[in-house]
Amino acid sequence: MNLARSISAIAYADFLERVRRYSFLVTLLFAVYLGYAVATGKVLLKLGDYRSVYNSAWIGVMCALVTSLFVSLVGFYIVKGSVERDRQTGVGQILAATPLNRFSYLAGKAASNFGVLSSIVVILAAAALAMQLLVGEDPHVHLWPLLSPFLLIALPAMAFVAAFAVLFETVPGLRGGFGNVLWFFLWTFGLSLPEITKQHWLDPLGFFSAVDSLTPAAQAQLPDYKGGFSLTIADRAAKIATGFHWEGIDWTPSVIALRFAWLGVAVILIGIAAVFFDRFDPSRSRAVSARKLRGAQPADNLPQAEAGSITVPGELGTSAGGSTTSLVGANATPALIHLTPLTSRDSSGFPRIFTAELKLALKGLRWWWYAGALGLLIAQFAAPLPISRGPLLAAAWIWPVLVWSALGTRERRNGTAQILFSCARILPRQLPASWLAGVAIAALTGAGAALRLLIAGDKNGFLAWCAGALFIPSLALALGVITSTAKFFEGVFTVLWYVGPMNQTRGLDFTGAARSLYPARDAAIYLLLSAVLVAAAAVARARQLRHN
Amino acid sequence: MQLAVENLSKTYRGNVRALRGFTLMQGPGVLGLLGPNGAGKSTLMRVLATVTQPTAGRVLWNGADISRDPDSLRSVLGYLPQDFGVYPNLNAFEFLEYLAAVKGIGAASARRRIAELLELVNLTGAARRPLGGYSGGMRQRVGIAQALLNDPQLLIVDEPTAGLDPEERVRFRNLLSELSGERIVILSTHIVSDVEAVATSIAIVSSGQLVAHGAPEELLSAVAGKVWEVVVPSAELAALRQRYLVSSTAHRGDGVHARIVTAAAPSPAARQLEPSLEDAYLLALAESRQTSELRGAVA
Numbered sequence: 087m088n089l090a091r092s093i094s095a096i097a098y099a100d101f102l103e104r105v106r107r108y109s110f111l112v113t114l115l116f117a118v119y120l121g122y123a124v125a126t127g128k129v130l131l132k133l134g135d136y137r138s139v140y141n142s143a144w145i146g147v148m149c150a151l152v153t154s155l156f157v158s159l160v161g162f163y164i165v166k167g168s169v170e171r172d173r174q175t176g177v178g179q180i181l182a183a184t185p186l187n188r189f190s191y192l193a194g195k196a197a198s199n200f201g202v203l204s205s206i207v208v209i210l211a212a213a214a215l216a217m218q219l220l221v222g223e224d225p226h227v228h229l230w231p232l233l234s235p236f237l238l239i240a241l242p243a244m245a246f247v248a249a250f251a252v253l254f255e256t257v258p259g260l261r262g263g264f265g266n267v268l269w270f271f272l273w274t275f276g277l278s279l280p281e282i283t284k285q286h287w288l289d290p291l292g293f294f295s296a297v298d299s300l301t302p303a304a305q306a307q308l309p310d311y312k313g314g315f316s317l318t319i320a321d322r323a324a325k326i327a328t329g330f331h332w333e334g335i336d337w338t339p340s341v342i343a344l345r346f347a348w349l350g351v352a353v354i355l356i357g358i359a360a361v362f363f364d365r366f367d368p369s370r371s372r373a374v375s376a377r378k379l380r381g382a383q384p385a386d387n388l389p390q391a392e393a394g395s396i397t398v399p400g401e402l403g404t405s406a407g408g409s410t411t412s413l414v415g416a417n418a419t420p421a422l423i424h425l426t427p428l429t430s431r432d433s434s435g436f437p438r439i440f441t442a443e444l445k446l447a448l449k450g451l452r453w454w455w456y457a458g459a460l461g462l463l464i465a466q467f468a469a470p471l472p473i474s475r476g477p478l479l480a481a482a483w484i485w486p487v488l489v490w491s492a493l494g495t496r497e498r499r500n501g502t503a504q505i506l507f508s509c510a511r512i513l514p515r516q517l518p519a520s521w522l523a524g525v526a527i528a529a530l531t532g533a534g535a536a537l538r539l540l541i542a543g544d545k546n547g548f549l550a551w552c553a554g555a556l557f558i559p560s561l562a563l564a565l566g567v568i569t570s571t572a573k574f575f576e577g578v579f580t581v582l583w584y585v586g587p588m589n590q591t592r593g594l595d596f597t598g599a600a601r602s603l604y605p606a607r608d609a610a611i612y613l614l615l616s617a618v619l620v621a622a623a624a625v626a627r628a629r630q631l632r633h634n
Numbered sequence: 635m636q637l638a639v640e641n642l643s644k645t646y647r648g649n650v651r652a653l654r655g656f657t658l659m660q661g662p663g664v665l666g667l668l669g670p671n672g673a674g675k676s677t678l679m680r681v682l683a684t685v686t687q688p689t690a691g692r693v694l695w696n697g698a699d700i701s702r703d704p705d706s707l708r709s710v711l712g713y714l715p716q717d718f719g720v721y722p723n724l725n726a727f728e729f730l731e732y733l734a735a736v737k738g739i740g741a742a743s744a745r746r747r748i749a750e751l752l753e754l755v756n757l758t759g760a761a762r763r764p765l766g767g768y769s770g771g772m773r774q775r776v777g778i779a780q781a782l783l784n785d786p787q788l789l790i791v792d793e794p795t796a797g798l799d800p801e802e803r804v805r806f807r808n809l810l811s812e813l814s815g816e817r818i819v820i821l822s823t824h825i826v827s828d829v830e831a832v833a834t835s836i837a838i839v840s841s842g843q844l845v846a847h848g849a850p851e852e853l854l855s856a857v858a859g860k861v862w863e864v865v866v867p868s869a870e871l872a873a874l875r876q877r878y879l880v881s882s883t884a885h886r887g888d889g890v891h892a893r894i895v896t897a898a899a900p901s902p903a904a905r906q907l908e909p910s911l912e913d914a915y916l917l918a919l920a921e922s923r924q925t926s927e928l929r930g931a932v933a
Contacts, residue, residue, distance in 0.1 A: 425747075425750050425751070425754060425782075426746060426750060427785050428739065428747065428784060429743075435735065435738060435740065435741075438735040438741060439735040439736060441735075442731065442732045442736070446721060446724065446732055449721070449728070450723030500719040500721050500722070501717065501719020501720075502718065502719050502721065504680070504683070504685050504715040504717075505715065505718055505733065505777075506733075506736060507684075507685050508683045508684055508685050508708055508711055508713040509708055509736050509737050509738075510705040510708035510709035510711075510737070510738060511705050511708075511738070512708075512736065515736070516736055632687050633686075633687060
């Protein structure tokens with residue numbers, strides 16, 4: 087009873103804290119947009135080239151699959167951060183001093199994550215009902231076929247994602263940006279797991295619950311159906327299979343058990359998370375690494391020679407000139423400290439602030455990061471040009487993703503905003519310097535491909551490279567300043583990088599390696615987009631300076 | 635050099651009024667800003683530091699409105715917020731070097747100044763260690779150093795002694811006294827002894843309003859002849875608190891020695907005491923609450 091009460095109390099408080107934030111409104115808007123996209127045919131469920139008449143069963147399963155697919159990816163980024171919030175606010179320290187056990191705490195957080203994701207599911211379920219009534223292809227509403235896919239496909243998937251978000255928050259190394267990037271690849275892997283293993287039950291997102299029900303019906307009823315099942319962003323309308331009758335998924339006890347098994351997996355994931363969870367003990371946290379702890383002893387442990395003056399009550403006197411301050415210890419050992427008045431302020435020193443921003447961006451990176459960047463750079467010089475400007479440049483430009491994701495967010499994340507924002511001419515100096523530091527990192531890590539393009543005389547290729555080098559930090563800065571969180575850029579950029587440069591999707595490949603018909607035009611679009619993003623960052627930062 | 639706060643108000647979302655018609659003039663010296671938690675001190679500090687915009691009213695720095703031209707103040711401003719962070723991967727020297735660049739201080743001047751400041755705040759020995767491993771007190775000292783980086787004419791420090799040990803507190807108070815000669819220092823705290831030690835003028839804030847403002851002697855004169863000591867059995871202490879403003883108590887062999895602030899002698903045996911700033915502060919707050927309650931009752 088106590089366990090249930092603890093979990094529900096943690097979940098309830100966390101849920102309230104989230105839904106009272108403006109970011110929750112953005113979450114709901116995302117859900118509404120997704121519902122709108124489905125209702126207006128922007129996302130389609132197709133069997134080969136066909137779709138069914140929009141009846142309750144078809145709309146229910148289509149909307150539930152859309153929910154399962156998109157919300158499982160984006161929802162992770164939405165809900166991840168509840169443990170971190172307790173760490174940042176200090177609430178975690180209070181909780182750590184209570185009898186609350188790790189599993190209860192994390193189960194509460196996962197339940198809250200699930201609550202947030204479920205609210206999106208509820209909105210999409212309502213959108214599904216509205217869609218059927220609005221489209222009017224079949225006016226007869228059957229609630230079970232319409233809503234059961236949400237209940238049995240989408241909700242277990244959400245529980246799975248909710249638990250994964252908690253796991254990523256507790257496992258050292260996955261808490262930060264690396265975890266955000268890794269989730270995308272894990273999600274892609276999870277999506278293809280039933281195909282890879284040929285085991286349809288290994289399907290956390292529930293796609294094969296629908297596939298295994300729909301495809302036999304299509305094979306039996308559609309003479310020219312040659313197989314295939316897709317959930318696509320519609321580029322053209324699908325043919326309507328008017329004679330196709332499908333009453334919805336036959337929810338047999340075994341199918342239901344398989345779906346609910348994912349709730350069990352979610353509980354196991356929370357259990358694993360509890361093993362890794364440091365219970366807000368800073369000595370177990372990687373935030374202050376052993377390296378740093380070795381390097382920085384607390385004041386109490388400072389060597390006596392250094393600590394001597396701390397332990398002696400000081401008195402300040404003034405020398406005759408007034409510009410010299412002397413600190414005299416109670417042991418009468420004088421220690422003169424000269425505080426020289428500043429006679430000039432070199433307020434125009436942009437190169438200095440740029441250098442400072444670049445050092446700040448690169449500070450704290452380990453040797454292996456530099457080794458990896460250098461390896462990719464050398465490979466760009468050595469490999470054939472198509473490889474150099476293709477996969478190698480793409481790899482070189484995902485490598486610093488966590489460096490870029492700090493742009494625009496570092497001040498908030500580290501609590502230095504108030505100090506920085508009270509400095510003179512901060513907007514025209516610090517923000518451009520920060521952006522330029524990001525551009526410099528893109529230029530340095532991708533320099534090999536740039537040089538190869540120049541040597542080959544590929545002007546359009548080089549223009550595209552320049553556009554890419556400007557676009558990435560511009561996107562990072564804009565998303566960082568506007569959202570005040572790094573994870574948004576980390577999620578968006580990873581998806582864009584995978585779809586664009588890695589899969590060479592025309593129009594989305596900001597490196598220009600995909601063979602576009604109009605390379606110069608595409609590069610110009612990215613340059614223009616970069617300018618718009620930097621302007622958006624400046625406007626948002628100006629607003630923050632006024633309304634901090 | 636003058637800082638003028640004219641009829642300043644700040645209302646947060648949800649109609650939370652943090653400041654109401656706050657007016658104050660301050661020349662060179664240390665202004666101690668005293669008030670209970672939630673009185674609006676930090677909001678006032680943020681507005682003065684150009685970090686937050688007021689809802690109404692204005693702040694003039696040497697006659698210029700800081701809302702219209704914040705940079706005129708920012709270039710000569712040193713600000714230590716109540717809650718601030720550091721970049722954990724930088725060491726103290728690098729962090730201060732970074733802020734010096736942001737504040738527009740030339741490289742050579744910055745290096746010399748940083749070395750002096752690190753010496754001043756006793757962090758020279760730890761200057762090359764990452765800030766991520768610093769204790770709370772050490773971070774606070776880094777915060778103090780950054781506030782002094784640009785040799786500010788206006789130094790705003792919000793609860794600067796939080797996290798410092800008693801000896802460091804004494805050192806910091808002395809430093810503020812030393813710095814105040816040709817500049818304005820605004821020190822916000824709820825620790826009366828910090829203000830008592832260094833302030834040349836004191837402003838008492840309650841519920842977003844200025845309750846009292848003047849030199850320490852002026853505030854003390856307002857409470858002169860109103861501080862008494864009575865000795866009562868422990869059992870009567872609660873009743874005494876109900877009737878009088880008790881500023882402190884001490885349990886002794888003959889009973890509880892209670893320090894009371896009231897105009898007339900609370901009992902024939904009461905002994906008059908020298909007033910302290912804490913007495914003046916408590917009286918000002920109590921009178922302000924009474925006035926608010928009266929206004930509320932009339933309304």
